[in-house]
Amino acid sequence: MHKSDHITTGQYNRIFRRWIEKLDLDYTLYSTHSMRRIKAYLIYQKTKNLRVVQLLLGHKKLESTVRYLGIEVDDPL
Known part of the structure; x- marks a missing residue:
């Protein structure tokens, strides 16, 4: 695995937030x-x-x- 294969916590949280929003859920609850x-x-x-x-x-x-x-x-x- 290369260093570039990793994502930061911030990147992970942004991906997660977009996923929750695409599900039409309130991201503040998750x-x-x-x-x-x-x-x-x-x-x-x-x-x-x-x-x-x-x-x-x-x-x-x-x-x-x-x-x-x-x-x-x-x-x-």
Whole structure:
């Protein structure tokens, strides 16, 4: 991969904003971070596997993943 193969955070956010606007959605209600969070939550809902979500998000502590997802876990971590 070359340095030119990467896009900046600003470029990514502009692409994302245009995509939301093309869908005729209010871009103020969506962000790249909210999409990351929703994707992680949906993966958890489907798999019920916190460890997988933790790895996908790059969290060091499982407790961070639980807090990030905004869920309650019956079993103590």
